[in-house]
Amino acid sequence: MAECFSNGVIIDQPPSLFPEDGEGAVNLKCEQDDNQHLNMYWYRQTRGKGMELVAYSVGKDISTIEAPFNKSKYSMLRPTTLSTTLRIHPAEAGDSAVYYCASSKAQTFFGAGTKLTVLGKTRYSQKGKRRKTLVCVASGFYPDHVSVFWQLNNQSITDGVATDPAAKRDADTGNYTITSRLRVLAKHWFEPQNEFRCIVEFFDGKGHTNQSATVSCKLI
Template sequence: MFSPVHTFGSLFIWFSCQVSAVIFQQSPPQIVKDSTEVQINCSHDDTSLSIMLWYEHRTVQDSLSMTLIGSGYDTSAPNYEGQFEQQFKLTREDAVRGSLIIRKANPSQSAVYFCAATANNNQPAYFGQGTKLTVLGKEDGLNITPPTVQVLRPSSKECGNDDAPKKTIVCVASGFYPDHVSVSWQVDGEAVTTGVATDNAALREDDFYKITSRLRVSTKNWFNPETVFTCTVSFYNGTHTETYSDSLHGEEGGGMTREKYLRSTQTAKLSYGVFIIKSSIYGACVAFLVWKLQRSAGKQNH
Protein backbone atom coordinates (compact mmCIF):
# COMPACT_ATOMS: atom_id res chain seq x y z
CA MET A 1 0.00 0.00 0.00
CA PHE A 2 1.40 3.40 -0.97
CA SER A 3 1.44 6.36 1.40
CA PRO A 4 1.58 9.71 -0.36
CA VAL A 5 0.22 12.81 1.37
CA HIS A 6 -2.66 14.76 -0.16
CA THR A 7 -3.48 18.31 0.93
CA PHE A 8 -6.99 19.59 1.40
CA GLY A 9 -6.86 23.12 2.81
CA SER A 10 -5.06 22.62 6.10
CA LEU A 11 -5.98 18.92 6.13
CA PHE A 12 -3.27 16.37 5.37
CA ILE A 13 -4.49 12.91 4.39
CA TRP A 14 -2.23 9.89 4.66
CA PHE A 15 -3.22 6.72 2.79
CA SER A 16 -2.86 4.16 5.54
CA CYS A 17 -2.19 0.48 5.16
CA GLN A 18 -4.61 -0.07 8.06
CA VAL A 19 -7.63 -0.22 5.76
CA SER A 20 -8.93 -3.37 7.44
CA ALA A 21 -9.36 -1.63 10.81
CA VAL A 22 -12.60 0.04 9.65
CA ILE A 23 -15.47 -1.75 7.92
CA PHE A 24 -16.85 0.15 4.92
CA GLN A 25 -19.88 -0.42 2.72
CA GLN A 26 -20.14 1.26 -0.68
CA SER A 27 -22.70 1.08 -3.46
CA PRO A 28 -22.24 -1.81 -5.94
CA PRO A 29 -20.91 -1.14 -9.47
CA GLN A 30 -23.11 0.88 -11.79
CA ILE A 31 -23.55 1.18 -15.55
CA VAL A 32 -25.61 4.21 -16.57
CA LYS A 33 -26.47 6.23 -19.66
CA ASP A 34 -25.01 9.62 -20.47
CA SER A 35 -26.45 12.60 -18.53
CA THR A 36 -27.86 10.35 -15.78
CA GLU A 37 -27.69 11.48 -12.15
CA VAL A 38 -25.64 8.97 -10.17
CA GLN A 39 -25.60 8.50 -6.40
CA ILE A 40 -22.90 6.45 -4.66
CA ASN A 41 -23.50 5.75 -1.00
CA CYS A 42 -20.93 5.08 1.71
CA SER A 43 -21.04 4.05 5.35
CA HIS A 44 -18.53 2.81 7.93
CA ASP A 45 -18.55 1.62 11.53
CA ASP A 46 -16.26 4.08 13.33
CA THR A 47 -18.01 7.17 14.75
CA SER A 48 -14.66 8.77 15.67
CA LEU A 49 -13.87 9.24 11.95
CA SER A 50 -16.02 12.30 11.38
CA ILE A 51 -14.33 13.55 8.19
CA MET A 52 -15.51 11.82 4.98
CA LEU A 53 -13.56 12.15 1.74
CA TRP A 54 -14.31 11.13 -1.85
CA TYR A 55 -11.71 10.21 -4.49
CA GLU A 56 -11.92 9.59 -8.22
CA HIS A 57 -9.59 6.82 -9.43
CA ARG A 58 -9.24 6.47 -13.19
CA THR A 59 -6.77 5.80 -15.99
CA VAL A 60 -5.33 8.88 -17.68
CA GLN A 61 -3.05 8.22 -20.66
CA ASP A 62 -2.20 4.68 -19.48
CA SER A 63 -1.40 5.84 -15.92
CA LEU A 64 -3.57 5.65 -12.82
CA SER A 65 -4.77 8.91 -11.25
CA MET A 66 -6.21 9.31 -7.73
CA THR A 67 -7.91 12.70 -7.41
CA LEU A 68 -9.51 14.17 -4.32
CA ILE A 69 -13.02 15.46 -5.12
CA GLY A 70 -13.84 16.94 -1.72
CA SER A 71 -14.42 16.28 1.98
CA GLY A 72 -16.06 17.63 5.08
CA TYR A 73 -17.31 17.08 8.62
CA ASP A 74 -20.82 15.81 9.17
CA THR A 75 -21.74 19.07 10.91
CA SER A 76 -20.49 21.49 8.26
CA ALA A 77 -20.82 22.17 4.54
CA PRO A 78 -18.47 20.11 2.35
CA ASN A 79 -15.37 21.54 0.71
CA TYR A 80 -14.61 20.79 -2.94
CA GLU A 81 -11.37 20.67 -4.89
CA GLY A 82 -11.09 22.84 -8.00
CA GLN A 83 -14.18 22.88 -10.21
CA PHE A 84 -15.63 19.67 -8.76
CA GLU A 85 -18.49 21.51 -7.06
CA GLN A 86 -20.07 22.07 -10.48
CA GLN A 87 -20.01 18.34 -11.27
CA PHE A 88 -20.45 16.67 -7.87
CA LYS A 89 -22.46 17.08 -4.69
CA LEU A 90 -21.42 15.65 -1.32
CA THR A 91 -24.09 14.92 1.26
CA ARG A 92 -23.97 13.59 4.83
CA GLU A 93 -26.62 11.89 6.94
CA ASP A 94 -24.45 11.59 10.04
CA ALA A 95 -20.86 10.89 11.12
CA VAL A 96 -20.70 7.48 9.43
CA ARG A 97 -22.97 7.84 6.39
CA GLY A 98 -22.68 9.99 3.31
CA SER A 99 -23.13 10.08 -0.47
CA LEU A 100 -21.41 11.27 -3.61
CA ILE A 101 -23.80 12.56 -6.28
CA ILE A 102 -22.72 13.12 -9.88
CA ARG A 103 -25.16 15.69 -11.21
CA LYS A 104 -25.09 14.71 -14.91
CA ALA A 105 -22.66 11.86 -15.48
CA ASN A 106 -20.71 11.77 -18.76
CA PRO A 107 -18.35 9.14 -20.21
CA SER A 108 -15.25 11.01 -19.01
CA GLN A 109 -16.42 10.34 -15.45
CA SER A 110 -16.25 6.57 -15.87
CA ALA A 111 -13.97 5.66 -12.96
CA VAL A 112 -13.76 3.95 -9.57
CA TYR A 113 -14.97 6.20 -6.75
CA PHE A 114 -13.54 5.66 -3.28
CA CYS A 115 -15.01 6.79 0.01
CA ALA A 116 -12.51 7.42 2.82
CA ALA A 117 -12.71 8.59 6.42
CA THR A 118 -10.34 10.13 8.97
CA ALA A 119 -10.52 11.73 12.40
CA ASN A 120 -8.40 14.88 12.00
CA ASN A 121 -5.19 16.35 10.63
CA ASN A 122 -2.25 13.97 10.17
CA GLN A 123 -4.33 10.90 11.04
CA PRO A 124 -4.55 7.90 8.70
CA ALA A 125 -7.42 7.84 6.21
CA TYR A 126 -9.26 4.54 5.92
CA PHE A 127 -10.65 3.57 2.52
CA GLY A 128 -13.69 1.69 1.31
CA GLN A 129 -13.60 -0.93 -1.45
CA GLY A 130 -14.56 1.52 -4.20
CA THR A 131 -17.52 1.71 -6.59
CA LYS A 132 -16.86 1.22 -10.30
CA LEU A 133 -18.95 3.45 -12.56
CA THR A 134 -19.28 3.23 -16.35
CA VAL A 135 -21.15 5.95 -18.24
CA LEU A 136 -22.30 4.89 -21.72
CA GLY A 137 -21.84 7.64 -24.31
CA LYS A 138 -24.77 8.60 -26.54
CA GLU A 139 -22.61 8.58 -29.63
CA ASP A 140 -20.97 5.23 -28.95
CA GLY A 141 -23.97 3.13 -29.94
CA LEU A 142 -22.41 0.25 -28.01
CA ASN A 143 -24.43 -2.46 -26.37
CA ILE A 144 -23.47 -4.32 -23.21
CA THR A 145 -21.61 -7.36 -24.52
CA PRO A 146 -20.36 -10.34 -22.45
CA PRO A 147 -16.84 -11.74 -22.86
CA THR A 148 -15.63 -14.65 -24.94
CA VAL A 149 -13.29 -16.75 -22.78
CA GLN A 150 -10.54 -19.02 -24.11
CA VAL A 151 -7.88 -20.98 -22.22
CA LEU A 152 -4.66 -21.57 -24.17
CA ARG A 153 -2.23 -24.45 -23.66
CA PRO A 154 1.35 -23.78 -22.55
CA SER A 155 4.09 -23.41 -25.12
CA SER A 156 5.88 -26.67 -25.90
CA LYS A 157 9.20 -24.82 -25.57
CA GLU A 158 8.56 -23.78 -21.96
CA CYS A 159 10.22 -25.99 -19.37
CA GLY A 160 11.18 -23.68 -16.48
CA ASN A 161 14.33 -24.44 -14.49
CA ASP A 162 15.67 -27.81 -13.38
CA ASP A 163 14.62 -27.43 -9.74
CA ALA A 164 11.04 -26.26 -10.39
CA PRO A 165 9.94 -26.78 -13.99
CA LYS A 166 6.74 -24.85 -14.73
CA LYS A 167 4.10 -24.45 -17.41
CA THR A 168 2.09 -21.28 -18.06
CA ILE A 169 -1.59 -21.57 -18.97
CA VAL A 170 -3.08 -18.41 -20.46
CA CYS A 171 -6.69 -17.23 -20.23
CA VAL A 172 -7.92 -14.58 -22.67
CA ALA A 173 -11.29 -12.83 -22.24
CA SER A 174 -12.14 -10.58 -25.19
CA GLY A 175 -14.92 -8.79 -27.03
CA PHE A 176 -16.71 -7.46 -23.94
CA TYR A 177 -18.15 -4.06 -23.06
CA PRO A 178 -17.91 -2.36 -20.63
CA ASP A 179 -14.88 -3.42 -18.56
CA HIS A 180 -16.66 -4.64 -15.41
CA VAL A 181 -14.80 -7.95 -15.14
CA SER A 182 -12.74 -10.01 -12.74
CA VAL A 183 -10.82 -13.23 -13.45
CA SER A 184 -10.34 -16.30 -11.25
CA TRP A 185 -8.78 -19.77 -11.67
CA GLN A 186 -9.77 -23.21 -10.47
CA VAL A 187 -7.84 -26.49 -10.59
CA ASP A 188 -10.10 -29.54 -10.36
CA GLY A 189 -12.87 -27.26 -9.11
CA GLU A 190 -10.80 -25.74 -6.28
CA ALA A 191 -9.99 -22.02 -6.36
CA VAL A 192 -6.28 -21.18 -6.68
CA THR A 193 -4.44 -17.88 -6.29
CA THR A 194 -0.81 -19.02 -6.16
CA GLY A 195 0.90 -18.59 -9.50
CA VAL A 196 -1.84 -16.31 -10.87
CA ALA A 197 -0.95 -13.06 -12.69
CA THR A 198 -3.81 -11.01 -14.18
CA ASP A 199 -3.62 -7.74 -16.10
CA ASN A 200 -4.18 -4.76 -13.80
CA ALA A 201 -6.96 -3.48 -16.05
CA ALA A 202 -8.77 -4.51 -19.22
CA LEU A 203 -7.36 -3.02 -22.42
CA ARG A 204 -9.56 -1.22 -24.94
CA GLU A 205 -9.36 -2.67 -28.46
CA ASP A 206 -11.50 -0.64 -30.85
CA ASP A 207 -15.02 -0.78 -29.39
CA PHE A 208 -14.43 -3.60 -26.92
CA TYR A 209 -12.16 -4.72 -24.10
CA LYS A 210 -9.70 -7.56 -23.56
CA ILE A 211 -8.04 -8.92 -20.43
CA THR A 212 -5.44 -11.66 -19.97
CA SER A 213 -4.60 -13.83 -16.97
CA ARG A 214 -1.83 -16.39 -16.55
CA LEU A 215 -1.58 -19.45 -14.30
CA ARG A 216 1.82 -21.06 -13.59
CA VAL A 217 1.60 -24.73 -12.66
CA SER A 218 4.15 -27.48 -12.07
CA THR A 219 4.89 -29.85 -14.93
CA LYS A 220 3.75 -32.64 -12.63
CA ASN A 221 0.25 -31.13 -12.54
CA TRP A 222 0.23 -30.26 -16.22
CA PHE A 223 1.29 -33.71 -17.45
CA ASN A 224 -1.74 -35.35 -15.89
CA PRO A 225 -4.73 -35.72 -18.25
CA GLU A 226 -7.12 -36.01 -15.30
CA THR A 227 -6.32 -32.50 -14.04
CA VAL A 228 -8.80 -29.82 -15.16
CA PHE A 229 -7.76 -26.15 -15.34
CA THR A 230 -10.63 -23.65 -15.47
CA CYS A 231 -10.62 -19.89 -16.02
CA THR A 232 -13.75 -18.03 -14.89
CA VAL A 233 -14.56 -14.44 -15.85
CA SER A 234 -17.19 -12.58 -13.80
CA PHE A 235 -18.95 -9.89 -15.85
CA TYR A 236 -21.30 -7.24 -14.47
CA ASN A 237 -23.94 -6.40 -17.11
CA GLY A 238 -25.57 -3.45 -15.37
CA THR A 239 -28.12 -5.45 -13.36
CA HIS A 240 -26.26 -8.52 -12.09
CA THR A 241 -23.00 -10.46 -12.42
CA GLU A 242 -22.75 -13.45 -14.77
CA THR A 243 -19.84 -15.89 -15.10
CA TYR A 244 -18.22 -17.21 -18.28
CA SER A 245 -15.69 -20.05 -18.22
CA ASP A 246 -13.41 -22.20 -20.33
CA SER A 247 -11.44 -25.28 -19.30
CA LEU A 248 -8.79 -27.67 -20.53
CA HIS A 249 -7.25 -30.92 -19.33
CA GLY A 250 -3.59 -31.57 -18.68
CA GLU A 251 -1.57 -33.49 -21.25
CA GLU A 252 -0.73 -37.17 -21.37
CA GLY A 253 2.79 -38.05 -20.14
CA GLY A 254 5.75 -36.48 -21.91
CA GLY A 255 7.32 -33.37 -20.59
CA MET A 256 10.82 -32.72 -19.41
CA THR A 257 10.53 -33.05 -15.66
CA ARG A 258 13.64 -32.76 -13.51
CA GLU A 259 13.73 -36.53 -13.03
CA LYS A 260 13.52 -37.14 -16.77
CA TYR A 261 16.16 -34.53 -17.41
CA LEU A 262 18.53 -36.20 -14.92
CA ARG A 263 17.87 -39.63 -16.43
CA SER A 264 18.51 -38.36 -19.94
CA THR A 265 21.77 -36.66 -18.94
CA GLN A 266 22.95 -39.80 -17.14
CA THR A 267 22.16 -41.87 -20.25
CA ALA A 268 24.03 -39.38 -22.41
CA LYS A 269 27.05 -39.50 -20.10
CA LEU A 270 27.05 -43.31 -20.16
CA SER A 271 26.77 -43.40 -23.95
CA TYR A 272 29.61 -40.90 -24.26
CA GLY A 273 31.76 -42.99 -21.89
CA VAL A 274 31.14 -46.15 -23.94
CA PHE A 275 32.00 -44.22 -27.11
CA ILE A 276 35.34 -43.06 -25.61
CA ILE A 277 36.24 -46.60 -24.54
CA LYS A 278 35.39 -48.03 -27.96
CA SER A 279 37.36 -45.28 -29.65
CA SER A 280 40.36 -46.00 -27.45
CA ILE A 281 40.25 -49.75 -28.20
CA TYR A 282 39.86 -49.04 -31.93
CA GLY A 283 42.81 -46.62 -31.81
CA ALA A 284 44.95 -49.19 -30.02
CA CYS A 285 44.07 -51.83 -32.64
CA VAL A 286 44.97 -49.49 -35.49
CA ALA A 287 48.27 -48.57 -33.86
CA PHE A 288 49.10 -52.26 -33.33
CA LEU A 289 48.29 -53.05 -36.95
CA VAL A 290 50.48 -50.21 -38.23
CA TRP A 291 53.35 -51.36 -36.02
CA LYS A 292 52.97 -54.96 -37.21
CA LEU A 293 52.93 -53.91 -40.88
CA GLN A 294 56.01 -51.76 -40.41
CA ARG A 295 57.85 -54.64 -38.71
CA SER A 296 56.86 -57.07 -41.49
CA ALA A 297 58.08 -54.65 -44.13
CA GLY A 298 61.40 -54.28 -42.31
CA LYS A 299 62.02 -58.05 -42.29
CA GLN A 300 61.33 -58.24 -46.05
CA ASN A 301 63.91 -55.51 -46.73
CA HIS A 302 66.53 -57.46 -44.82
Protein backbone atom coordinates in the same frame (compact mmCIF):
# COMPACT_ATOMS: atom_id res chain seq x y z
CA MET B 1 -22.73 -3.34 -0.99
CA ALA B 2 -18.99 -3.98 -0.77
CA GLU B 3 -17.57 -3.90 2.74
CA CYS B 4 -13.97 -3.17 3.64
CA PHE B 5 -12.89 -4.00 7.20
CA SER B 6 -10.01 -1.91 8.56
CA ASN B 7 -9.07 -2.43 12.22
CA GLY B 8 -12.74 -2.65 13.19
CA VAL B 9 -13.90 0.15 10.85
CA ILE B 10 -16.37 -0.99 8.20
CA ILE B 11 -16.60 1.17 5.07
CA ASP B 12 -19.57 0.12 2.98
CA GLN B 13 -20.16 1.19 -0.65
CA PRO B 14 -21.80 -0.47 -3.69
CA PRO B 15 -19.35 -2.39 -5.92
CA SER B 16 -20.70 -1.05 -9.23
CA LEU B 17 -23.18 1.28 -10.93
CA PHE B 18 -24.25 1.42 -14.60
CA PRO B 19 -26.06 4.71 -15.35
CA GLU B 20 -26.70 5.92 -18.89
CA ASP B 21 -24.93 8.94 -20.38
CA GLY B 22 -27.06 12.04 -19.83
CA GLU B 23 -29.57 10.17 -17.66
CA GLY B 24 -29.25 12.66 -14.81
CA ALA B 25 -27.63 12.62 -11.39
CA VAL B 26 -25.72 9.58 -10.14
CA ASN B 27 -25.45 9.11 -6.39
CA LEU B 28 -22.51 7.12 -5.00
CA LYS B 29 -23.34 6.18 -1.42
CA CYS B 30 -21.03 5.23 1.41
CA GLU B 31 -21.41 4.40 5.10
CA GLN B 32 -18.92 3.77 7.89
CA ASP B 33 -19.48 2.63 11.47
CA ASP B 34 -17.20 4.78 13.65
CA ASN B 35 -18.70 8.09 14.79
CA GLN B 36 -15.24 9.27 15.84
CA HIS B 37 -14.21 9.31 12.17
CA LEU B 38 -15.29 12.89 11.51
CA ASN B 39 -13.41 13.14 8.20
CA MET B 40 -14.72 11.42 5.08
CA TYR B 41 -13.39 11.55 1.52
CA TRP B 42 -14.18 10.61 -2.07
CA TYR B 43 -11.34 9.69 -4.45
CA ARG B 44 -11.46 8.88 -8.16
CA GLN B 45 -9.12 6.50 -9.97
CA THR B 46 -9.15 6.24 -13.74
CA ARG B 47 -7.15 3.71 -15.74
CA GLY B 48 -3.46 4.56 -15.88
CA LYS B 49 -3.69 7.34 -13.28
CA GLY B 50 -3.26 7.63 -9.54
CA MET B 51 -6.11 8.43 -7.18
CA GLU B 52 -7.45 11.98 -7.26
CA LEU B 53 -9.20 13.59 -4.31
CA VAL B 54 -12.65 14.70 -5.50
CA ALA B 55 -14.19 15.92 -2.24
CA TYR B 56 -13.82 15.77 1.52
CA SER B 57 -15.87 16.51 4.62
CA VAL B 58 -14.74 17.35 8.15
CA GLY B 59 -18.14 16.82 9.74
CA LYS B 60 -21.89 16.59 9.30
CA ASP B 61 -23.26 18.96 6.60
CA ILE B 62 -19.74 20.24 5.79
CA SER B 63 -17.99 19.43 2.50
CA THR B 64 -15.48 20.81 0.00
CA ILE B 65 -15.01 19.97 -3.68
CA GLU B 66 -11.36 19.87 -4.69
CA ALA B 67 -10.02 21.55 -7.84
CA PRO B 68 -10.06 20.82 -10.73
CA PHE B 69 -13.44 19.14 -10.15
CA ASN B 70 -16.34 21.45 -11.01
CA LYS B 71 -18.64 22.36 -8.11
CA SER B 72 -21.57 22.66 -10.51
CA LYS B 73 -21.11 19.00 -11.50
CA TYR B 74 -19.90 17.35 -8.27
CA SER B 75 -21.37 17.67 -4.80
CA MET B 76 -20.71 15.79 -1.58
CA LEU B 77 -23.54 15.26 0.90
CA ARG B 78 -22.85 14.44 4.54
CA PRO B 79 -26.25 14.04 6.22
CA THR B 80 -24.75 12.18 9.21
CA THR B 81 -21.31 11.52 10.64
CA LEU B 82 -21.56 7.92 9.44
CA SER B 83 -22.73 8.47 5.85
CA THR B 84 -21.90 10.40 2.72
CA THR B 85 -23.02 10.60 -0.91
CA LEU B 86 -21.03 11.81 -3.89
CA ARG B 87 -23.42 13.20 -6.50
CA ILE B 88 -22.35 13.59 -10.14
CA HIS B 89 -24.73 15.59 -12.32
CA PRO B 90 -24.95 14.87 -15.13
CA ALA B 91 -23.13 11.54 -15.42
CA GLU B 92 -21.14 11.35 -18.67
CA ALA B 93 -18.89 8.76 -20.29
CA GLY B 94 -15.79 10.59 -19.06
CA ASP B 95 -16.92 10.05 -15.45
CA SER B 96 -16.41 6.28 -15.73
CA ALA B 97 -13.85 5.31 -13.08
CA VAL B 98 -13.52 3.63 -9.69
CA TYR B 99 -14.61 5.90 -6.83
CA TYR B 100 -13.22 5.17 -3.38
CA CYS B 101 -14.84 6.28 -0.16
CA ALA B 102 -12.57 6.79 2.84
CA SER B 103 -12.80 7.92 6.45
CA SER B 104 -10.23 8.95 9.00
CA LYS B 105 -9.46 9.91 12.56
CA ALA B 106 -5.69 9.63 13.01
CA GLN B 107 -5.38 7.18 10.11
CA THR B 108 -7.25 6.96 6.80
CA PHE B 109 -9.15 3.80 5.82
CA PHE B 110 -10.57 3.06 2.36
CA GLY B 111 -13.59 1.20 1.08
CA ALA B 112 -13.35 -1.39 -1.70
CA GLY B 113 -14.43 1.15 -4.32
CA THR B 114 -17.46 1.64 -6.57
CA LYS B 115 -16.84 1.02 -10.27
CA LEU B 116 -18.92 3.55 -12.19
CA THR B 117 -19.53 2.65 -15.85
CA VAL B 118 -21.51 5.29 -17.73
CA LEU B 119 -23.22 3.56 -20.65
CA GLY B 120 -23.66 5.19 -24.04
CA LYS B 121 -27.10 6.45 -24.95
CA THR B 122 -29.38 3.87 -26.51
CA ARG B 123 -31.35 4.57 -29.66
CA TYR B 124 -34.46 3.69 -27.66
CA SER B 125 -33.72 6.09 -24.82
CA GLN B 126 -36.95 7.43 -23.36
CA LYS B 127 -37.24 9.08 -19.99
CA GLY B 128 -38.93 6.96 -17.37
CA LYS B 129 -38.64 3.66 -19.29
CA ARG B 130 -37.25 0.54 -17.62
CA ARG B 131 -34.06 -0.89 -19.08
CA LYS B 132 -32.16 -4.17 -19.02
CA THR B 133 -28.39 -4.54 -18.97
CA LEU B 134 -26.90 -7.55 -20.75
CA VAL B 135 -23.39 -8.52 -19.65
CA CYS B 136 -20.86 -10.42 -21.78
CA VAL B 137 -17.69 -11.75 -20.11
CA ALA B 138 -14.78 -13.32 -22.01
CA SER B 139 -12.14 -14.89 -19.78
CA GLY B 140 -9.14 -17.20 -19.75
CA PHE B 141 -7.55 -15.93 -22.98
CA TYR B 142 -3.98 -14.93 -23.90
CA PRO B 143 -2.62 -12.66 -25.30
CA ASP B 144 -4.86 -9.64 -24.76
CA HIS B 145 -5.53 -8.85 -28.44
CA VAL B 146 -9.32 -8.89 -28.33
CA SER B 147 -12.34 -6.92 -29.56
CA VAL B 148 -15.99 -7.20 -28.49
CA PHE B 149 -19.03 -6.48 -30.67
CA TRP B 150 -22.81 -6.69 -30.18
CA GLN B 151 -25.52 -7.59 -32.67
CA LEU B 152 -29.29 -7.35 -32.55
CA ASN B 153 -30.94 -9.75 -34.98
CA ASN B 154 -27.63 -10.09 -36.88
CA GLN B 155 -27.25 -6.31 -37.23
CA SER B 156 -24.31 -4.56 -35.54
CA ILE B 157 -25.24 -2.14 -32.75
CA THR B 158 -23.12 0.35 -30.81
CA ASP B 159 -25.70 2.43 -28.93
CA GLY B 160 -25.87 1.47 -25.27
CA VAL B 161 -22.60 -0.50 -25.41
CA ALA B 162 -19.92 -0.07 -22.74
CA THR B 163 -16.82 -2.27 -22.97
CA ASP B 164 -13.81 -2.30 -20.68
CA PRO B 165 -11.12 -0.06 -22.25
CA ALA B 166 -8.60 -2.90 -21.91
CA ALA B 167 -8.57 -6.55 -20.91
CA LYS B 168 -7.59 -7.23 -17.29
CA ARG B 169 -4.76 -9.66 -16.53
CA ASP B 170 -5.07 -12.25 -13.77
CA ALA B 171 -1.85 -12.11 -11.75
CA ASP B 172 -2.11 -15.80 -10.82
CA THR B 173 -2.84 -17.37 -14.22
CA GLY B 174 -1.48 -14.72 -16.59
CA ASN B 175 -4.68 -14.94 -18.63
CA TYR B 176 -7.00 -12.05 -19.44
CA THR B 177 -10.66 -11.14 -18.91
CA ILE B 178 -12.78 -8.48 -20.58
CA THR B 179 -16.38 -7.42 -19.92
CA SER B 180 -18.87 -5.67 -22.20
CA ARG B 181 -22.37 -4.45 -21.37
CA LEU B 182 -25.36 -3.66 -23.55
CA ARG B 183 -28.25 -1.63 -22.13
CA VAL B 184 -31.63 -1.83 -23.85
CA LEU B 185 -35.19 -0.90 -23.04
CA ALA B 186 -36.93 -3.68 -21.16
CA LYS B 187 -39.75 -3.78 -23.72
CA HIS B 188 -37.24 -4.64 -26.47
CA TRP B 189 -35.70 -7.35 -24.32
CA PHE B 190 -39.12 -8.93 -23.79
CA GLU B 191 -39.88 -9.06 -27.52
CA PRO B 192 -39.30 -12.80 -28.19
CA GLN B 193 -38.21 -12.25 -31.80
CA ASN B 194 -35.23 -10.14 -30.69
CA GLU B 195 -31.93 -12.00 -30.47
CA PHE B 196 -28.91 -10.30 -28.89
CA ARG B 197 -25.45 -11.64 -29.68
CA CYS B 198 -22.08 -10.84 -28.15
CA ILE B 199 -19.12 -11.56 -30.45
CA VAL B 200 -15.56 -11.70 -29.14
CA GLU B 201 -12.78 -11.54 -31.74
CA PHE B 202 -9.35 -12.85 -30.73
CA PHE B 203 -6.04 -12.29 -32.53
CA ASP B 204 -3.22 -14.73 -31.67
CA GLY B 205 -0.55 -13.06 -33.79
CA LYS B 206 -1.36 -15.19 -36.83
CA GLY B 207 -5.05 -14.77 -37.44
CA HIS B 208 -8.45 -13.84 -36.05
CA THR B 209 -10.94 -16.22 -34.45
CA ASN B 210 -14.45 -15.38 -33.25
CA GLN B 211 -16.45 -16.73 -30.34
CA SER B 212 -20.07 -15.69 -29.81
CA ALA B 213 -22.95 -16.17 -27.41
CA THR B 214 -26.62 -15.47 -28.10
CA VAL B 215 -29.32 -14.53 -25.62
CA SER B 216 -32.99 -13.72 -25.96
CA CYS B 217 -36.05 -13.59 -23.74
CA LYS B 218 -38.29 -16.61 -24.33
CA LEU B 219 -41.80 -16.20 -22.98
CA ILE B 220 -43.38 -19.47 -21.80
